[in-house]
Amino acid sequence: MSKQRLVILGGGESGVGTALLGKAKGYEVFVSDKGKIKDKYKEVLIHNEIDWEDENHSEEKILNANIVMKSPGIPDKVPLVKQIRESGILVVSEIEFAVNYTSATIVGITGSNGKTTTATLTHHILKQELAVGLAGNIGDSFAKQILEKDYPNYVLEISSFQLDDIVKFKPHIAVITNITPDHLDRYDYKLENYIASKFRIAENQTKDDYLIYDADDDILTKWLQEHPVQSTLLPFSLVKTIENGAYLKDKNIIITIDNNQIIMPTTSLTLEGNHNIKNAMAASTVAHLLKIRKQTIRESLENFQGVEHRLEQVLKINKVQYINDSKATNVNATYYALESMDAPTVWIVGGVDKGNNYEELYSFVNEKVKAIICLGVDNEKLLKAFGNMVDTIIETKHMSEAVKIAYKIAEAGDNVLLSPACASFDLFENYEDRGRQFKEAVRNL
Structure with a gap:
């Protein structure tokens, strides 16, 4: 039987990571980038004897693929992508391709704002007690980490563009930090298309999985009422009292999951502002679900340094x-x-x-x-x-x-x-x- 052909559009971090994993798993791999591939990535491709091209897309070498992984930066409107789909070739994102090769517990975090801070903070708390990778939109590619480290747990920061090309991907714990109009140029200027794209993070979840979300966000709560998901819901709020999930009372974050409650003072948070209390709620809820000790969560919130380029x-x-x-x-x-x-x-x-x-x-x-x-x-x-x-x-x-x-x-x-x-x-x-x-x-x- 001949090898399955994996074509990768985009020779950046996610593209090259996917190429390495694909080659290791027995695919015939070809990487094509319309722009210039950075030298550091070219060296990796050459060293691993992976076929590539840049400043060009050779259709004859792309349209014979069994599966195409496209970089999240390439819109669906691009004629080549339309052609690939019309040829009946499966198009996936890096997380969809890579997740097939790990049995790790996955925490997936999306949202218009706060996702990098929440993902970095969640990873910062979890790594005190668990072996955990941080990937997706941040750091080393998810595919490459699966190949080189295969952690038992991953925190993934996931953009709507990456969610647009999932098929079976499902995180055990999903977080949607908030939804505000963003990237509408990629969604035909329709907010509902963008919202639907974010909610794909939960579309394959079952009742044994969890969705953590901002209950103060009207767009989110309204969408959930009209499009119920299978997952167990754990909302967080600054103004409502939440029975299962997290809320703020007298400057304390109170998190309850199955009658198991923990209380965290917000006065010692290193990050300022209400939006960071929400990020801390989301991250702490994930940590509580994964049985991280209360003391560890508290200390991690106190010594977290924040994210570069964010205030x-x-x-x-x-x-x-x-x-x-x-x-x-x-x-x-x-x-x-x-x-x-x-x-x-x-x-x-x-x-x-x-x-x-x-x-x-x-x-x-x-x-x-x-x-x-x-x-x-x-x-x-x-x-x-x-x-x-x-x-x-x-x-x-x-x-x-x-x-x-x-x-x-x-x-x-x-x-x-x-x-x-x-x-x-x-x-x-x-x-x-x-x-x-x-x-x-x-x-x-």
């Missing part, structure tokens, strides 16, 4: 605090950032707009923002939205210039906040690149 305090210069929130790639994330500002703020914003509605930021901008620096190729929408609200609004296309302007405007006691509310691809490689350039520019002041 990261960079430096204080002349009594001005510089804050890197480059990970805020949508309006809701920036909402949390502005909400947590307790001083007059010079706000650096802009990039690739995904159909943003800036109205929910107006009250914070009026109250807290003294100047706006637009950092994008096209800032027209920002100028229209905020032009009348602040005395100073300036356009620039270079991070170093944006930071220098901010330095001139800010006075002792102010904050300078990079919280773009947009994707970064117009001027930067990705949000990490944008955040690192910001930090470098601040250090060079």
